[in-house]
Amino acid sequence: MSTLLDRPFLKMNGLGNEILVLDLRAGGGPVTADEAMALARDRDTRFDQLMALHPGRGGADAFMRIYNADGSEVSACGNGTRCVAWALMRESGRREALLETAAGPLVCSAGDAPDQITVDMGAPRFGWADIPLAEEFADTRAIELQVGPIDAPLIHSPSVANVGNPHAIFWVDDLNVVDLRRVGPMLENHPIFPERANISLAKVTSKSALTLKVWERGAGLTLACGTAACAAAVSAARTRRTGRDVVVTLPGGPLRIVWRESDDHILMTGPATLEHEGVIRADMLPVAA
Numbered sequence: 113m114s115t116l117l118d119r120p121f122l123k124m125n126g127l128g129n130e131i132l133v134l135d136l137r138a139g140g141g142p143v144t145a146d147e148a149m150a151l152a153r154d155r156d157t158r159f160d161q162l163m164a165l166h167p168g169r170g171g172a173d174a175f176m177r178i179y180n181a182d183g184s185e186v187s188a189c190g191n192g193t194r195c196v197a198w199a200l201m202r203e204s205g206r207r208e209a210l211l212e213t214a215a216g217p218l219v220c221s222a223g224d225a226p227d228q229i230t231v232d233m234g235a236p237r238f239g240w241a242d243i244p245l246a247e248e249f250a251d252t253r254a255i256e257l258q259v260g261p262i263d264a265p266l267i268h269s270p271s272v273a274n275v276g277n278p279h280a281i282f283w284v285d286d287l288n289v290v291d292l293r294r295v296g297p298m299l300e301n302h303p304i305f306p307e308r309a310n311i312s313l314a315k316v317t318s319k320s321a322l323t324l325k326v327w328e329r330g331a332g333l334t335l336a337c338g339t340a341a342c343a344a345a346v347s348a349a350r351t352r353r354t355g356r357d358v359v360v361t362l363p364g365g366p367l368r369i370v371w372r373e374s375d376d377h378i379l380m381t382g383p384a385t386l387e388h389e390g391v392i393r394a395d396m397l398p399v400a401a
Protein backbone atom coordinates (compact mmCIF):
# COMPACT_ATOMS: atom_id res chain seq x y z
CA MET A 113 0.00 0.00 0.00
CA SER A 114 1.29 3.49 -0.84
CA THR A 115 2.57 5.58 2.08
CA LEU A 116 0.83 8.59 0.47
CA LEU A 117 -2.70 7.22 1.01
CA ASP A 118 -4.93 9.58 3.07
CA ARG A 119 -2.22 12.24 3.29
CA PRO A 120 -3.58 15.82 3.02
CA PHE A 121 -2.84 17.97 -0.03
CA LEU A 122 -3.42 21.53 -1.21
CA LYS A 123 -3.88 22.10 -4.93
CA MET A 124 -2.44 25.57 -5.55
CA ASN A 125 -0.95 27.64 -8.33
CA GLY A 126 1.69 30.34 -8.61
CA LEU A 127 0.70 32.50 -11.60
CA GLY A 128 -0.89 29.45 -13.21
CA ASN A 129 2.13 27.19 -12.57
CA GLU A 130 0.26 24.17 -11.16
CA ILE A 131 1.53 23.17 -7.73
CA LEU A 132 0.54 20.27 -5.48
CA VAL A 133 1.56 20.71 -1.84
CA LEU A 134 1.55 17.27 -0.23
CA ASP A 135 1.82 17.19 3.57
CA LEU A 136 3.94 14.23 4.67
CA ARG A 137 4.99 15.77 7.99
CA ALA A 138 3.01 13.09 9.85
CA GLY A 139 4.75 10.36 7.83
CA GLY A 140 4.88 8.90 4.34
CA GLY A 141 7.14 9.15 1.34
CA PRO A 142 9.57 9.58 -0.20
CA VAL A 143 7.36 9.99 -3.26
CA THR A 144 8.28 7.47 -5.97
CA ALA A 145 8.50 8.51 -9.63
CA ASP A 146 5.44 6.35 -10.41
CA GLU A 147 3.43 7.99 -7.61
CA ALA A 148 4.43 11.47 -8.79
CA MET A 149 3.51 10.72 -12.40
CA ALA A 150 0.14 9.26 -11.37
CA LEU A 151 -0.71 12.30 -9.20
CA ALA A 152 0.41 14.65 -12.00
CA ARG A 153 -2.20 13.03 -14.30
CA ASP A 154 -5.14 12.98 -11.85
CA ARG A 155 -7.81 15.69 -12.32
CA ASP A 156 -7.78 16.68 -8.61
CA THR A 157 -4.04 16.65 -8.00
CA ARG A 158 -2.67 17.57 -11.46
CA PHE A 159 0.59 19.50 -11.15
CA ASP A 160 3.65 20.88 -12.89
CA GLN A 161 5.54 20.51 -9.57
CA LEU A 162 4.82 18.51 -6.45
CA MET A 163 6.14 19.97 -3.19
CA ALA A 164 6.34 17.22 -0.56
CA LEU A 165 6.61 18.47 3.02
CA HIS A 166 8.51 16.43 5.58
CA PRO A 167 9.28 17.31 9.23
CA GLY A 168 11.61 20.31 9.52
CA ARG A 169 14.93 20.12 11.31
CA GLY A 170 16.97 22.78 13.06
CA GLY A 171 14.13 25.29 13.45
CA ALA A 172 12.77 24.99 9.89
CA ASP A 173 8.98 24.80 9.50
CA ALA A 174 9.35 21.91 7.06
CA PHE A 175 11.83 20.03 4.91
CA MET A 176 10.72 20.18 1.28
CA ARG A 177 11.32 17.79 -1.61
CA ILE A 178 10.35 18.84 -5.12
CA TYR A 179 9.23 16.68 -8.06
CA ASN A 180 8.48 17.54 -11.68
CA ALA A 181 5.46 16.08 -13.50
CA ASP A 182 7.73 13.51 -15.18
CA GLY A 183 8.65 12.13 -11.72
CA SER A 184 12.18 13.61 -11.63
CA GLU A 185 13.29 15.14 -8.32
CA VAL A 186 14.74 18.66 -8.48
CA SER A 187 16.23 21.09 -6.00
CA ALA A 188 14.39 24.37 -6.67
CA CYS A 189 10.95 25.67 -7.62
CA GLY A 190 10.18 29.35 -7.09
CA ASN A 191 6.41 29.31 -7.61
CA GLY A 192 6.03 26.15 -5.53
CA THR A 193 8.07 27.64 -2.70
CA ARG A 194 5.72 30.64 -2.50
CA CYS A 195 2.74 28.23 -2.36
CA VAL A 196 4.34 26.19 0.45
CA ALA A 197 5.23 29.38 2.36
CA TRP A 198 1.63 30.61 2.00
CA ALA A 199 0.31 27.31 3.38
CA LEU A 200 2.71 27.30 6.34
CA MET A 201 1.94 30.94 7.17
CA ARG A 202 -1.81 30.20 7.04
CA GLU A 203 -1.24 27.34 9.46
CA SER A 204 1.01 29.23 11.90
CA GLY A 205 -0.54 32.69 11.62
CA ARG A 206 3.00 34.10 11.29
CA ARG A 207 4.23 36.34 8.46
CA GLU A 208 7.34 34.32 7.71
CA ALA A 209 8.34 30.71 7.10
CA LEU A 210 11.66 28.91 6.99
CA LEU A 211 11.96 25.98 4.59
CA GLU A 212 14.78 23.53 4.43
CA THR A 213 15.68 21.87 1.10
CA ALA A 214 18.48 19.62 -0.09
CA ALA A 215 19.98 22.76 -1.68
CA GLY A 216 19.84 24.81 1.56
CA PRO A 217 17.40 26.96 3.56
CA LEU A 218 14.82 29.30 2.02
CA VAL A 219 13.53 32.29 3.99
CA CYS A 220 10.03 33.39 3.01
CA SER A 221 7.97 36.38 4.13
CA ALA A 222 4.47 37.74 3.55
CA GLY A 223 4.27 40.75 1.23
CA ASP A 224 2.28 43.93 1.77
CA ALA A 225 -0.51 42.93 -0.60
CA PRO A 226 -2.71 39.89 0.24
CA ASP A 227 -1.39 36.55 -1.04
CA GLN A 228 1.94 38.09 -2.11
CA ILE A 229 4.94 36.16 -0.83
CA THR A 230 8.63 37.04 -1.04
CA VAL A 231 11.22 34.26 -1.15
CA ASP A 232 14.94 34.81 -0.67
CA MET A 233 16.17 32.46 -3.40
CA GLY A 234 19.84 32.80 -2.41
CA ALA A 235 22.75 33.69 -4.70
CA PRO A 236 22.90 32.65 -8.37
CA ARG A 237 25.84 30.67 -9.75
CA PHE A 238 27.36 31.29 -13.17
CA GLY A 239 30.39 28.98 -13.39
CA TRP A 240 30.13 26.51 -16.30
CA ALA A 241 30.55 23.52 -13.95
CA ASP A 242 27.88 24.91 -11.59
CA ILE A 243 25.20 25.20 -14.29
CA PRO A 244 26.26 22.43 -15.13
CA LEU A 245 27.54 22.48 -18.74
CA ALA A 246 29.25 19.53 -20.40
CA GLU A 247 32.21 21.62 -21.55
CA GLU A 248 34.13 24.61 -20.29
CA PHE A 249 32.94 28.12 -21.14
CA ALA A 250 34.89 31.04 -19.69
CA ASP A 251 31.95 33.42 -20.09
CA THR A 252 28.45 32.11 -19.42
CA ARG A 253 26.78 35.42 -20.27
CA ALA A 254 26.52 34.06 -23.83
CA ILE A 255 27.46 30.52 -24.77
CA GLU A 256 27.54 29.22 -28.31
CA LEU A 257 24.97 26.53 -28.84
CA GLN A 258 24.60 24.55 -32.03
CA VAL A 259 21.08 23.25 -32.38
CA GLY A 260 19.87 21.46 -35.53
CA PRO A 261 16.80 22.73 -37.27
CA ILE A 262 16.27 26.11 -35.66
CA ASP A 263 16.18 28.93 -38.12
CA ALA A 264 16.21 32.04 -35.89
CA PRO A 265 19.81 33.33 -35.72
CA LEU A 266 19.64 34.75 -32.15
CA ILE A 267 18.58 31.46 -30.71
CA HIS A 268 22.15 30.17 -30.58
CA SER A 269 23.74 32.34 -27.85
CA PRO A 270 21.86 31.91 -24.59
CA SER A 271 22.93 33.16 -21.19
CA VAL A 272 23.06 30.37 -18.63
CA ALA A 273 22.61 30.48 -14.86
CA ASN A 274 21.97 28.17 -11.94
CA VAL A 275 19.50 29.52 -9.37
CA GLY A 276 19.18 26.18 -7.59
CA ASN A 277 18.41 24.58 -10.95
CA PRO A 278 19.86 24.98 -14.47
CA HIS A 279 18.50 27.61 -16.87
CA ALA A 280 19.28 28.80 -20.39
CA ILE A 281 17.90 32.16 -21.48
CA PHE A 282 17.61 32.97 -25.18
CA TRP A 283 17.31 36.71 -25.84
CA VAL A 284 14.75 37.45 -28.54
CA ASP A 285 12.83 40.43 -29.96
CA ASP A 286 9.68 38.38 -30.37
CA LEU A 287 8.62 35.62 -27.94
CA ASN A 288 6.93 33.81 -30.84
CA VAL A 289 10.04 33.72 -33.02
CA VAL A 290 10.14 29.96 -32.53
CA ASP A 291 7.57 27.45 -31.36
CA LEU A 292 8.82 26.66 -27.85
CA ARG A 293 6.67 23.52 -27.73
CA ARG A 294 8.68 22.20 -30.70
CA VAL A 295 12.21 23.38 -29.83
CA GLY A 296 11.85 23.17 -26.03
CA PRO A 297 12.40 19.40 -25.78
CA MET A 298 15.45 19.59 -28.09
CA LEU A 299 17.05 22.37 -26.06
CA GLU A 300 16.14 20.86 -22.68
CA ASN A 301 17.93 17.65 -23.71
CA HIS A 302 20.84 19.26 -25.60
CA PRO A 303 24.11 17.41 -24.82
CA ILE A 304 25.64 20.65 -23.47
CA PHE A 305 23.29 20.26 -20.46
CA PRO A 306 24.23 16.99 -18.70
CA GLU A 307 21.39 17.49 -16.17
CA ARG A 308 19.02 18.90 -18.81
CA ALA A 309 17.91 22.55 -18.44
CA ASN A 310 14.92 24.85 -18.18
CA ILE A 311 14.64 26.86 -21.41
CA SER A 312 13.38 30.45 -21.61
CA LEU A 313 12.75 32.94 -24.38
CA ALA A 314 13.22 36.42 -22.92
CA LYS A 315 12.41 39.82 -24.35
CA VAL A 316 13.72 42.97 -22.70
CA THR A 317 11.00 45.62 -22.81
CA SER A 318 12.70 48.32 -20.69
CA LYS A 319 15.57 48.73 -18.22
CA SER A 320 13.23 47.33 -15.56
CA ALA A 321 10.99 44.89 -17.41
CA LEU A 322 11.21 41.56 -19.23
CA THR A 323 8.66 39.24 -20.76
CA LEU A 324 9.32 35.52 -20.62
CA LYS A 325 8.06 32.21 -21.98
CA VAL A 326 9.38 29.02 -20.41
CA TRP A 327 9.79 25.39 -21.40
CA GLU A 328 10.39 23.65 -18.06
CA ARG A 329 12.64 20.68 -17.62
CA GLY A 330 10.45 17.73 -16.70
CA ALA A 331 7.16 19.62 -17.04
CA GLY A 332 7.04 21.26 -20.51
CA LEU A 333 5.44 24.57 -21.39
CA THR A 334 4.03 26.18 -18.22
CA LEU A 335 2.24 29.46 -17.55
CA ALA A 336 5.01 30.62 -15.21
CA CYS A 337 8.32 29.53 -13.73
CA GLY A 338 9.72 31.39 -10.72
CA THR A 339 13.28 30.18 -11.01
CA ALA A 340 13.29 31.02 -14.75
CA ALA A 341 12.19 34.56 -13.88
CA CYS A 342 15.09 34.76 -11.39
CA ALA A 343 17.60 33.34 -13.89
CA ALA A 344 16.42 35.70 -16.64
CA ALA A 345 16.51 38.72 -14.31
CA VAL A 346 20.06 38.11 -13.07
CA SER A 347 21.25 37.31 -16.59
CA ALA A 348 19.66 40.51 -17.92
CA ALA A 349 21.38 42.56 -15.21
CA ARG A 350 24.68 40.74 -15.74
CA THR A 351 24.63 41.52 -19.45
CA ARG A 352 23.62 45.15 -18.77
CA ARG A 353 20.29 44.73 -20.51
CA THR A 354 18.46 45.87 -17.34
CA GLY A 355 19.07 47.04 -13.79
CA ARG A 356 18.82 44.75 -10.75
CA ASP A 357 15.16 45.40 -9.90
CA VAL A 358 12.81 44.16 -12.62
CA VAL A 359 9.29 42.96 -13.29
CA VAL A 360 9.28 39.72 -15.25
CA THR A 361 5.96 39.09 -16.98
CA LEU A 362 5.14 35.48 -17.81
CA PRO A 363 2.01 34.19 -19.60
CA GLY A 364 0.46 33.69 -16.11
CA GLY A 365 1.34 37.19 -14.86
CA PRO A 366 4.16 39.27 -13.29
CA LEU A 367 6.84 38.55 -10.70
CA ARG A 368 9.09 41.18 -9.16
CA ILE A 369 12.72 40.11 -9.00
CA VAL A 370 15.34 42.07 -7.07
CA TRP A 371 18.98 41.01 -7.23
CA ARG A 372 20.29 42.51 -3.99
CA GLU A 373 23.73 44.05 -4.23
CA SER A 374 24.67 43.70 -0.54
CA ASP A 375 24.69 39.88 -0.44
CA ASP A 376 24.08 38.82 -4.07
CA HIS A 377 20.76 37.19 -3.08
CA ILE A 378 17.71 37.11 -5.37
CA LEU A 379 14.36 38.16 -3.89
CA MET A 380 11.32 36.91 -5.76
CA THR A 381 7.86 38.37 -4.99
CA GLY A 382 4.57 37.12 -6.39
CA PRO A 383 1.25 35.48 -5.60
CA ALA A 384 0.26 32.06 -4.31
CA THR A 385 -3.31 30.90 -4.91
CA LEU A 386 -5.22 28.07 -3.25
CA GLU A 387 -7.54 26.13 -5.61
CA HIS A 388 -8.84 23.29 -3.42
CA GLU A 389 -7.75 20.85 -0.70
CA GLY A 390 -8.24 17.14 -0.16
CA VAL A 391 -6.64 13.87 0.84
CA ILE A 392 -4.90 11.36 -1.41
CA ARG A 393 -7.29 8.59 -2.48
CA ALA A 394 -6.32 5.12 -3.67
CA ASP A 395 -7.64 5.82 -7.19
CA MET A 396 -5.15 8.70 -7.59
CA LEU A 397 -2.20 6.39 -7.02
CA PRO A 398 -0.59 3.80 -9.32
CA VAL A 399 -2.06 0.32 -9.12
CA ALA A 400 0.25 -1.71 -6.83
CA ALA A 401 2.45 -4.13 -8.79
Ligand SMILES: N[C@@H](CCC[C@H](N)C(=O)O)C(=O)O
Pocket residue numbers: 129160161180186187188189190191192277278310328329330331334336337338339340
Ligand atom coordinates in the same frame (compact mmCIF):
# COMPACT_ATOMS: atom_id res chain seq x y z
N1 LIG B 1 8.17 25.81 -11.93
C1 LIG B 1 9.35 25.96 -11.19
C2 LIG B 1 10.58 25.24 -11.60
C3 LIG B 1 10.46 23.77 -11.28
C4 LIG B 1 11.68 22.94 -11.50
C5 LIG B 1 12.14 22.89 -12.92
N2 LIG B 1 11.15 22.39 -13.84
C6 LIG B 1 13.43 22.06 -12.97
O1 LIG B 1 13.39 20.90 -13.42
O2 LIG B 1 14.48 22.59 -12.59
C7 LIG B 1 9.58 27.34 -10.66
O3 LIG B 1 8.58 28.05 -10.44
O4 LIG B 1 10.71 27.70 -10.39
